[in-house]
Amino acid sequence: MHIVDGALSNPVVIGGAVVALGGIAMGLKRLPVERIPAAGVLSASFFIASLIHVPIGPSSVHLILNGMAGLVLGWAAFPALFVALLLQAVFFGFGGLTVLGVNTVLIAAPAVAVHFLCAPVIRKGPARRAAVWGGVAGAASLAMTGVLVAFALALTGDAFVPAAKLVLVAHAPVMVIEALLTGAAVMLTRQVKPELFMKEAWG
Amino acid sequence: MTAIPIKTRRAIGLASMRLCLCAFGLVAGLAMPAAAHKVIASVYASGATIEGEIGFSSGDMARGAEVIITDDEGAVLGRAITDEEGFFTFRPVAAVGHVFRADLGAGHVAQVRLEADELPRGLTDTSAEAVRYDGAQAQAQAAGAGLAWSGGGSAPGDVVGGGVGAVMPVEAQEALAQMLQDELRPLRREVMALKETRRVQDVLGGLGYIAGLFGLGFYIAARRKLDGGP
Numbered sequence: 001m002h003i004v005d006g007a008l009s010n011p012v013v014i015g016g017a018v019v020a021l022g023g024i025a026m027g028l029k030r031l032p033v034e035r036i037p038a039a040g041v042l043s044a045s046f047f048i049a050s051l052i053h054v055p056i057g058p059s060s061v062h063l064i065l066n067g068m069a070g071l072v073l074g075w076a077a078f079p080a081l082f083v084a085l086l087l088q089a090v091f092f093g094f095g096g097l098t099v100l101g102v103n104t105v106l107i108a109a110p111a112v113a114v115h116f117l118c119a120p121v122i123r124k125g126p127a128r129r130a131a132v133w134g135g136v137a138g139a140a141s142l143a144m145t146g147v148l149v150a151f152a153l154a155l156t157g158d159a160f161v162p163a164a165k166l167v168l169v170a171h172a173p174v175m176v177i178e179a180l181l182t183g184a185a186v187m188l189t190r191q192v193k194p195e196l197f198m199k200e201a202w203g
Numbered sequence: 204m205t206a207i208p209i210k211t212r213r214a215i216g217l218a219s220m221r222l223c224l225c226a227f228g229l230v231a232g233l234a235m236p237a238a239a240h241k242v243i244a245s246v247y248a249s250g251a252t253i254e255g256e257i258g259f260s261s262g263d264m265a266r267g268a269e270v271i272i273t274d275d276e277g278a279v280l281g282r283a284i285t286d287e288e289g290f291f292t293f294r295p296v297a298a299v300g301h302v303f304r305a306d307l308g309a310g311h312v313a314q315v316r317l318e319a320d321e322l323p324r325g326l327t328d329t330s331a332e333a334v335r336y337d338g339a340q341a342q343a344q345a346a347g348a349g350l351a352w353s354g355g356g357s358a359p360g361d362v363v364g365g366g367v368g369a370v371m372p373v374e375a376q377e378a379l380a381q382m383l384q385d386e387l388r389p390l391r392r393e394v395m396a397l398k399e400t401r402r403v404q405d406v407l408g409g410l411g412y413i414a415g416l417f418g419l420g421f422y423i424a425a426r427r428k429l430d431g432g433p
Contacts, residue, residue, distance in 0.1 A: 004242060004311060004312055005312075007306070007311070007312040031424075033421065033424040033425055033428055036417055036420055036421040036424060037417065037421065039417060040413060040414065040416075040417030040418075040421075043413050043417065044410050044413045044414070047409055047410065047413060048406070048410070051406060083413060083416055083417075084413065087409045087412050087413065088409070091405050091406075091408065091409045092405065
């Protein structure tokens with residue numbers, strides 16, 4: 001899911017950086033002190049998730065976990081995921097420094113979107129239903145990221161529909177795994193630490 | 204959810220509040236470098252041609268990808284198509300830095316540069332330059348042969364020290380170059396693979412940075428709060 005240096009035209013890279021900056025500023029503003037550790041843990045999870053590979057057929061896929069980050073953090077997913085992406089770029093060469101802004105938007109914007117779509121349902125109601133919605137959030141955030149990747153490539157000149165198809169098909173297995181994982185995480189969190197989803201103030 | 208207990212239980216374990224710690228344990232425990240979907244490309248001179256390989260760090264190679272070869276100014280020098288193993292060859296003519304670029308789709312772009320001084324020798328210069336170079340080389344060879352075999356006829360194969368390039372017949376030189384290339388190829392691949400390995404300390408370093416950054420943020424925010432700020 002990381003777009004690498006040189007794949008996008010300059011206006012897209014600059015536009016991505018501007019949007020990412022806005023998102024980060026928004027996230028930092030809405031990040032209360034007591035949420036900072038949670039942001040750190042989810043940032044670390046995202047950082048690690050890309051390193052854990054699930055072999056599928058001849059290829060392998062890795063988790064993204066932006067859905068979970070979005071559910072818990074809301075706007076704060078922007079700074080949390082930005083930090084993780086920055087370190088991934090520096091340490092492992094995933095993506096690159098010039099496309100960091102674009103990658104941040106591609107990953108964090110869907111996280112924020114699923115927060116507003118799914119988090120209200122997850123906060124209340126039975127835990128089982130919350131888990132299902134958690135699964136939906138996990139898959140949806142990834143699908144949105146895929147569409148955004150295709151969109152970013154389309155702005156640079158690729159045809160949108162084939163690019164989107166390619167990205168989405170390649171990530172269909174991850175979506176399933178991520179849906180199961182996010183659903184399970186939401187279920188567990190609802191049982192052991194429901195207040196993680198309960199704060200309305202930062203929504 | 205409950206229909207698949209083992210998977211779910213494992214998923215719950217992974218995704219628990221200590222997700223980071225679990226993942227950390229997993230990575231540290233396996234002590235295994237994990238490959239990512241990063242594009243890897245390498246090019247090197249091999250005899251008179253440039254050989255290159257393009258693939259993903261997951262082990263997949265880029266099949267049938269078009270490689271566009273340009274100089275530093277962006278002028279197209281040629282094109283090549285990768286085979287089933289992501290392998291391609293290109294015969295250079297100009298003695299300039301070569302930029303190899305392949306768009307693998309979905310935001311994956313391979314780009315790698317071969318410096319002018321890493322190009323295959325002899326063939327790199329164009330037109331008049333090349334002729335002069337060849338002439339000079341032939342002279343040097345003749346002189347070398349005369350020196351090594353003390354002027355008496357030519358005794359190929361009987362190499363006694365001295366500069367290999369000056370003493371050896373051209374065919375032997377080419378055979379040697381070919382042999383060296385063949386011997387070096389696996390080594391090159393190994394070096395490339397090694398470059399792509401992610402070691403545990405890198406992962407731990409990254410986690411340390413995250414902990415530190417968020418700790419710093421926490422500290423600043425807490426201080427501001429204690430000072431009676433918002």
